Amino acid sequence: MFKIAAKSLAIAAAGTLAFAVSVPVASAQRQEISNDMRKCGAGASGPAVHVEVSGFKAATGRVRVQAYPATKGAWLEKGAWINRIDAPVSPRGGKMNFCVPVPDTGAYGIAVRHDVDGSGKSGWNDGGGFSNNPSLSLLSLKPSASKTAIRVGPGVTRIQVVLNYRQGMTIKPIG
Template identity: 55%
Template sequence: MAMVGFMLGSGTASAGQELTNDLSQCTPGKGPAVLVTVRGIKEPSGNIRVQSYPAISSAWLAKGRWLHRVETRASAASMSICMPVPSEGKYGIAVRHDVNGNGKTDFTQDGGGFSNNPSISILNFGKPSVTKVAFEAGPGVTRITVNLKYM
């Protein structure tokens, strides 16, 4: 897998790193990391995918420009996902629920959401601007909640 570097503040991060949902990385004294509480999961089936991006418009939701990805089985209406980040700085988080686990986007079935829970519409194909999703991750564990929306 090719790695691409992004400058975030004083650190460099590699793009495209797939991680497991290791909640021990989001305990007191750890970090930098983001503890993402995903709420509104329609049913405990399929997969939940959480991706972090640097909060810059050229990278936000651009194919292959995510920093880290955690994919795990959907198991409850609300789940916690630990997303380590390379350094303190501004990030955006995208969450997708692939309800049937087929690895494809099924617009009539699958759900999604973003950090800061911006309102999304069909007119912009559900892609909010980076300014609406950007948040500051500190040196420890930053907590955010993403509320999933379904069609």
């Protein structure tokens, strides 16, 4: 009985220690950052994701780019993002570029939201997109982590995200 109790105590202590260590690390990594394209430029060491966003419905409002761990438990969960860039929309040539550093190599998902009126609230006219550009519908606005997961290596990973907007009863790119 002593061996079983000691083993249970060790497992419980290890679980508590792992929990205590993992919470501050995750919190310390989550931050709103500026869009510093130098971190994705020539000679940048990464790991980072260079996100080219296209398909803006209008040159108004704000755009938000967020990186999440590509896990079922974290993907698109409130407060689970790692880094977030929030900027006014100014699409030169219909595109905007963002550099999103990530803490380590691995699988991540990128979510982009265009708040057309800049209200800070989601509305029917707002648009959005994800890494790997999965198809969306009114019944499926949140693709799975597996559909959006990208592999980020030690350098800079380049991706393109095309924004989707509600058009009648469909969700698709403008044009």
